[in-house]
Amino acid sequence: MSLQAAFQQAQEQVKTLSQRPSNDTLLELYALFKQGTQGNVSGARPGMFSVKDRAKYDAWGRLKGTDQDSAKQQYVELVHRLLSAQ
DSSP states (O other): OOHHHHHHHHHHHGGGOSSOOOHHHHHHHHHHHHHHHHOSOOSOOOOTTOHHHHHHHHHHHTTTTOOHHHHHHHHHHHHHHHHHTO
16 A cells, blocks of 8 residues: 555544544644645744644644655554554
8 A cells, every 4th residue: 555545544544533532642643644745834823822723833843844755654653553542
């Protein structure tokens, strides 16, 4: 299976989790997805009153410099760990 196919499959599988992941794990999934699909973070950092958006932006920003294929692979591995922990 190609990395892109595994990444797409993981995107579907994450929706089937029986328990909602922790906020930190959700941020990690979001950041890996964004880095894998769009590359490095772009745009202005949200203001301090946009707590959720700011956390998402910061999580994505921590992955700056990670190549897209590596981010996709890490996303797939994280989803598989979450599924196996159910």
